[in-house]
Amino acid sequence: GENVEQHPSTLSVQEGDSAVIKCTYSDSASNYFPWYKQELGKRPQLIIDIRSNVGEKKDQRIAVTLNKTAKHFSLHITETQPEDSAVYFCAANGGTYKYIFGTGTRLKVLA
Amino acid sequence: GAGVSQSPSNKVTEKGKDVELRCDPISGHTALYWYRQSLGQGLEFLIYFQGNSAPDKSGLPSDRFSAERTGGSVSTLTIQRTQQEDSAVYLCASSSQLKGDTEAFFGQGTRLTVV
Numbered sequence: 001g002e003n004v005e006q007h008p009s010t011l012s013v014q015e016g017d018s019a020v021i022k023c024t025y026s027d028s029a030s031n032y033f034p035w036y037k038q039e040l041g042k043r044p045q046l047i048i049d050i051r052s053n054v055g056e057k058k059d060q061r062i063a064v065t066l067n068k069t070a071k072h073f074s075l076h077i078t079e080t081q082p083e084d085s086a087v088y089f090c091a092a093n094g095g096t097y098k099y100i101f102g103t104g105t106r107l108k109v110l111a
Numbered sequence: 112g113a114g115v116s117q118s119p120s121n122k123v124t125e126k127g128k129d130v131e132l133r134c135d136p137i138s139g140h141t142a143l144y145w146y147r148q149s150l151g152q153g154l155e156f157l158i159y160f161q162g163n164s165a166p167d168k169s170g171l172p173s174d175r176f177s178a179e180r181t182g183g184s185v186s187t188l189t190i191q192r193t194q195q196e197d198s199a200v201y202l203c204a205s206s207s208q209l210k211g212d213t214e215a216f217f218g219q220g221t222r223l224t225v226v
Contacts, residue, residue: 001169032212043202043217044154051212089154093211098144098167099204101154 002027002094006102013080014110021088021105024072029095033066033073036089036101044089048075080109113137115218117203123224124193132188132221136205143186144204144215145178154202160186161209193225 003026013019025033031052036044050057050064050073057064061080066073077084090102116135124130136143145157156170160180171177175194180186190197200222204215 032210034214043219045217046214049214096159096167096169097142097161097209097211098156098159099211099215100156101146103153 001096002030002092002100004090004092004100004102006090006105008105009103010106010108012108012110015082016079019075019077019080019084019107019109021075021090021107022072023074023090023092023102024070025092025094025100026071027092027094028071030092032093033064034091034099035064035075036091038087038089038104040086047088077107080107082109082111085109115203115205115216117201117218117221119221120219121222121224123226126195126225127192129189129191130193130223132190132201132223134186134188134203134205134218136184136186136203137207137216138184140205140207140216141183142206142209142211142215143180144206145186145188146202146204147199148202148220149199157188157201164209190223193223195225198223198225 006023034049037047038044061078063076087104089104091099118133141162143160146154158178159167175191178188200220202220203218206215
């Protein structure tokens with residue numbers, strides 16, 4: 001089945017700097033790669049997603065890149081702000097259509 | 112209608128007792144997922160209901176765990192003879208598509224504490 005690895009587990013950046021979170025997946029049948037943000041005590045919420053037919057997608061300060069050959073995808077957050085502090089999860093759907101999540105990255109943006 | 116709804120929000124139970132957790136997905140969503148999140152940890156897949164097909168139970172950690180989805184809507188996750196290691200937040204999510212290729216919406220979770 002699908003296995004998703006995520007790095008780093010924790011990340012601290014100064015406000016205004018960029019943050020990058022990386023994930024790798026194992027199942028070549030995966031074709032959908034969402035990123036979720038979970039604030040403390042709240043439910044995970046989708047912030048951006050990418051499908052296997054594109055290599056990059058951008059939404060304001062957030063961008064995601066996908067390398068199908070290498071089976072890895074990354075989340076990029078530019079001009080970080082304190083409200084970006086949260087846990088971020090990547091996921092892949094695999095050939096069995098269930099979302100398998102990475103272990104999460106705790107991002108701290110230091111003011 | 113409203114988002115994914117889970118009940119109860121919090122549940123404290125004694126070791127050895129059975130518990131039932133309920134999930135009310137977004138109306139019309141055919142895919143329903145259960146995940147478990149231990150304190151400070153990731154999202155562990157438990158079970159996936161995929162329309163009228165047999166559910167994918169490959170993530171259930173033991174035979175003490177079971178789930179059903181009645182009428183293609185509400186789902187119940189049952190944990191029998193609860194153990195302390197079952198303490199976690201149980202999250203339900205639903206999606207409008209069966210191929211796992213669109214947004215999954217999460218409920219607020221049920222925090223289960225086994226004492």
